[in-house]
Structures are given as C-alpha cells and as structure tokens.
Amino acid sequence: MENTRKIKLGYNGPLVSKLGLGCMRMSSIWGGPTPEEAESIATIHQALDSGINFLNTGDFYGAGHNEMLIGKAIKGRRHDAFISVKFGAIFHNGQPLGMDLRPIAIKNFINYSLTRLGIETIDLYQPSRMDNSVPIEDIIGTVADLITEGKVRYIGVSEITADQLRKAQSIHPISALEIGYSLADRQIETELLPTAKELGIGVGAFANTAEGLLSGEMKAPLPENDYHNHFSRFQGENLTHNLEKVEVLKRVSSSKGCTPTQLAIAWVKEQGDYIMPLVSMSSRSRLPENIAAMDIVFTQEEMNELNTTFTIGAVRGGTYLQR
Numbered sequence: 019m020e021n022t023r024k025i026k027l028g029y030n031g032p033l034v035s036k037l038g039l040g041c042m043r044m045s046s047i048w049g050g051p052t053p054e055e056a057e058s059i060a061t062i063h064q065a066l067d068s069g070i071n072f073l074n075t076g077d078f079y080g081a082g083h084n085e086m087l088i089g090k091a092i093k094g095r096r097h098d099a100f101i102s103v104k105f106g107a108i109f110h111n112g113q114p115l116g117m118d119l120r121p122i123a124i125k126n127f128i129n130y131s132l133t134r135l136g137i138e139t140i141d142l143y144q145p146s147r148m149d150n151s152v153p154i155e156d157i158i159g160t161v162a163d164l165i166t167e168g169k170v171r172y173i174g175v176s177e178i179t180a181d182q183l184r185k186a187q188s189i190h191p192i193s194a195l196e197i198g199y200s201l202a203d204r205q206i207e208t209e210l211l212p213t214a215k216e217l218g219i220g221v222g223a224f225a226n227t228a229e230g231l232l233s234g235e236m237k238a239p240l241p242e243n244d245y246h247n248h249f250s251r252f253q254g255e256n257l258t259h260n261l262e263k264v265e266v267l268k269r270v271s272s273s274k275g276c277t278p279t280q281l282a283i284a285w286v287k288e289q290g291d292y293i294m295p296l297v298s299m300s301s302r303s304r305l306p307e308n309i310a311a312m313d314i315v316f317t318q319e320e321m322n323e324l325n326t327t328f329t330i331g332a333v334r335g336g337t338y339l340q341r
Contacts, residue, residue, distance in 0.1 A: 022069025045080025144174030234278030251335030
C-alpha cells in the first residue's frame with residue numbers, strides 16, 4: 019500500500035486519506051445507465067490498494083445499488099475502508115421528491131444501509147442536506163443516539179450554511195462537512211469554510227471540476243441533448259464567458275505538464291490541510307491521474323493568477339450545486 023497523505027476529520031476524529039473516492043458515478047445517475055459492476059469494484063480495490071480509504075456514498079445513489087456495490091467491494095477488506103454515507107434524500111423513478119429527516123425515518127434508513135453494505139457500523143453518517151423541515155436538534159440528536167447504539171462512529175453534515183454548522187456542532191461534535199467546492203464555486207470561502215476551520219471540522223470537497231467546466235474539454239455550444247444545458251452556467255453567453263476563464267487554467271496546466279482536471283483538484287487540496295478533494299470515479303483509468311494531482315505544487319505566481327482569474331462571482335450562472 020502506498021504512503022498516501024492523511025488528514026484528520028475533526029479535532030478528535032479519525033485519520034483518513036487526503037484524497038477521497040466518490041462512488042456516486044458507479045450507479046445510475048438521473049436515470050442513466052449503470053456502469054459495469056466489475057470495473058467499479060476493481061476501481062474501489064485499486065483505490066484501497068493505493069491508500070485511498072475514504073469511500074463516499076449515499077443511500078439514495080441508484081436506490082441502494084451504490085451501497086450494495088461497495089458492500090461487495092469491501093467484503094474481506096472492511097478495515098481498509100472508511101465508509102461515509104449520506105441519507106435523507108427521497109427519489110422516485112430517478113427524480114428527487116424532497117427530504118425526509120424525521121428521527122423515525124433516520125432510524126429506518128440506517129438499518130437498510132447497514133444491511134446493503136454488509137457491515138455493523140457506518141464510519142461517517144450525515145444528512146445529505148438540511149431543509150429546515152425538521153429541527154437540527156432532532157436530526158443530529160438521532161444520529162448521536164445511533165452512535166450510542168454502535169451503528170455509527172462519527173457524524174457529518176452536507177450542503178448546509180455556516181449557522182446550521184454551528185448549531186449542529188453545539189449539539190454533538192461534527193467530524194466532517196461535505197460541500198461542493200472548486201475554482202468556479204468559491205462562495206463558501208466567505209463564511210462556511212472559515213467556520214469549519216474554526217470549529218476543527220474536516221471538509222470533503224466534491225465537484226472540483228464544477229460539473230466538467232474546469233476539465234478543459236468543454237466547447238460551446240453544447241450538444242442539444244447534453245444535460246449541462248439545464249443549468250444557466252452552460253447556456254449562451256455565460257458559457258462563452260466561462261470558457262474564456264478556463265483558457266487560463268488550460269494554459270497554466272499545460273505549462274506544468276498536467277491536465278486542467280488535475281490542476282483543479284490540486285487547487286482544492288491546497289486550500290487547507292483540513293480539506294479533502296472528493297473525486298468521483300467509476301474507472302480504474304482515472305485513478306493514477308487523480309492521485310498524481312495530489313503531488314502538484316504551485317508557485318505563488320500561479321496561485322495568484324488562478325485566484326485572480328477565478329474570483330468569487332467570476333464564473334457566470336449557476337448549477338444545482340449552488341444553494
């Protein structure tokens with residue numbers, strides 16, 4: 019096993035790999051096809067062999083398919099993996115219907131997750147979003163009870179505000195915050211990230227390429243059937259403007275001998291020792307590239323140029339990642 023860098027989730031939390039593996043794309047997304055299972059399992063195995071122990075999933079990914087897949091992959095390797103599970107999102111026919119964060123629902127969700135994963139305890143358990151339908155005290159308090167029962171080790175949160183994070187922390191120690199973060203989505207730098215740092219909470223940062231915008235592979239106009247067309251960021255003049263920004267990323271990455279995607283991931287990991295890039299993959303072919311991104315070092319001039327080009331609000335339009 020390679021000597022992968024580690025970070026601590028929370029002041030008294032566990033040590034996990036600095037690079038996390040998002041498993042969502044190993045299941046059907048928005049009603050799309052399901053990737054080949056053997057390749058997905060092989061990807062998890064290779065990640066574990068490389069020292070990546072943080073596996074992120076949601077009980078609603080593929081209607082439980084994702085958890086069952088991970089369960090197969092970690093069979094006989096439970097101690098190699100740190101399992102993070104989100105709960106609370108309700109889907110029907112692949113479409114979101116809302117949230118169910120009632121204590122009675124959480125107690126139901128956890129047992130199904132444990133069964134699908136084939137484990138006795140989930141390492142990190144977190145509501146996928148808080149929509150104010152249920153008091154934070156009830157949500158966090160219920161997960162805290164699950165810790166007492168031995169079904170959960172640590173509590174995380176996802177897609178919340180700085181005020182909600184403080185409230186959750188006042189109820190029970192929060193180990194990790196999962197949130198979208200990239201050069202194109204830096205709004206959380208004003209309040210949420212500083213709050214997490216102050217409270218000693220680790221951050222799992224997903225969507226490092228901003229839905230592919232920062233991959234350097236996108237061109238305008240997009241094909242009519244491209245799902246990106248649903249979001250204002252990828253429409254008309256917004257996309258033209260945003261791709262001009264990406265040209266700077268492509269130039270810097272070219273001069274460093276890496277891809278724009280690698281540079282985007284590397285930028286995220288440089289934002290703090292408490293921040294973990296959480297990268298979704300479903301193929302082993304992506305692992306070496308993403309692991310190599312963790313070794314990229316920036317000059318101060320390069321970092322200044324990227325930060326100046328991608329200031330807060332520099333990228334026009336939004337995606338579903340924005341609250």
